[in-house]
Amino acid sequence: MATEKHFKYVVLGGGVSGGYAAREFVKQGAQPGELAIISKEAVAPYERPALSKAYLFPQNPARLPGFHVCVGSGGERLLPEWYSEKGIELILNTEIVKADLASKTLTSAAGATFTYEILLIATGSSVIKLSDFGTQGADSNNILYLREVDDADKLYAAIQAKKGGKAVVVGGGYIGLELSAVLKMNNLDVTMVFPEPWCMPRLFTAEIAAFYESYYTNKGVKIVKGTVAVGFDADANGDVTAVKLKDGSVL
Structure with a gap:
C-alpha cells in the first residue's frame, strides 16, 4: 500500500x-x-x-x-x-x-x-475544448489550446513547423487577442473569429474595441465577428485544413 x-x-x-x-x-x-x-x-x-x-x-x-x-x-x-x-x-x-x-x-x-x-x-479552471461539445472534426491535429506550459510548447512547435502558414484563432478575449498578435509576430497569416459584436465586450465599449480592432487590422490580422466555428476539415493525415463557420463561410 x-x-x-x-x-x-x-x-x-x-x-x-x-x-x-x-x-x-x-x-x-x-x-x-x-x-x-x-x-x-x-x-x-x-x-x-x-x-x-x-x-x-x-x-x-x-x-x-x-x-x-x-x-x-x-x-x-x-x-x-x-x-x-x-x-x-x-x-x-x-x-x-x-x-x-x-x-x-x-x-x-x-x-x-x-x-x-x-x-x-486552487486548481483554477480547465480549458473548454470544442471536442467536449462534439464539434465535428474537433479532434484533428493542429487544433491547439492554451492553458499550461505543455500546451505552449505544442503551440511553439506548431508555429516553427508551419512557418509562413495560416492560423485561425477562435475567440476574441485576452488570450485570442494576445495569440493573434504573437502569431502575427511569427509571420503567420492570422484570422481571428469570435461570436460577439466586438472584441472583449465584457470589458471594452464599442469605441475601445473599434480602436483595437483597427490596430490589429492594420497589422494584417483579419477579424471575423458574429459567428462561431462549427466544424473542421482534415486531410488524409488527420491535419486540420479548414475551419467551417456557422455563417456558412470556410477559412
Whole structure:
C-alpha cells in the first residue's frame, strides 16, 4: 500500500494562486514540514500569462525558470529550491482524483494518499475544448489550446513547423487577442473569429474595441465577428485544413 503523508496545510493546485499562497504562508510563519503543494503539472508554480505572450516570441522567447512566481508582482522568483529551503513539499506530476473532505484525505491517480488539517483548493479552471461539445472534426491535429506550459510548447512547435502558414484563432478575449498578435509576430497569416459584436465586450465599449480592432487590422490580422466555428476539415493525415463557420463561410 502507498504511504500516507500528513501535512498541516495542503494547497491543491500549483498555479499562480498556489505559488503566491506559499509565499504568504512563509510570511505568516508556517513551519518547515507543515505545508505541501500538490500539482499535476511538472514544474513549480509560474506566471501563467507569459504563455500567451513572451513564451511564443520569435526571438529570445521566455522560458522557465524565468517566470516562476512571484515575478508578476515584482516579487522574488520562487525557484524549486526556494520551496525546499523553506521546508515546503512541492509534489509535482501528481493529479488528485478524489477528495474525501470528511476524513480530510486526498487520493492521487497513482493511489498515494495525503491527509491534511486545512485544505486550500486552487486548481483554477480547465480549458473548454470544442471536442467536449462534439464539434465535428474537433479532434484533428493542429487544433491547439492554451492553458499550461505543455500546451505552449505544442503551440511553439506548431508555429516553427508551419512557418509562413495560416492560423485561425477562435475567440476574441485576452488570450485570442494576445495569440493573434504573437502569431502575427511569427509571420503567420492570422484570422481571428469570435461570436460577439466586438472584441472583449465584457470589458471594452464599442469605441475601445473599434480602436483595437483597427490596430490589429492594420497589422494584417483579419477579424471575423458574429459567428462561431462549427466544424473542421482534415486531410488524409488527420491535419486540420479548414475551419467551417456557422455563417456558412470556410477559412
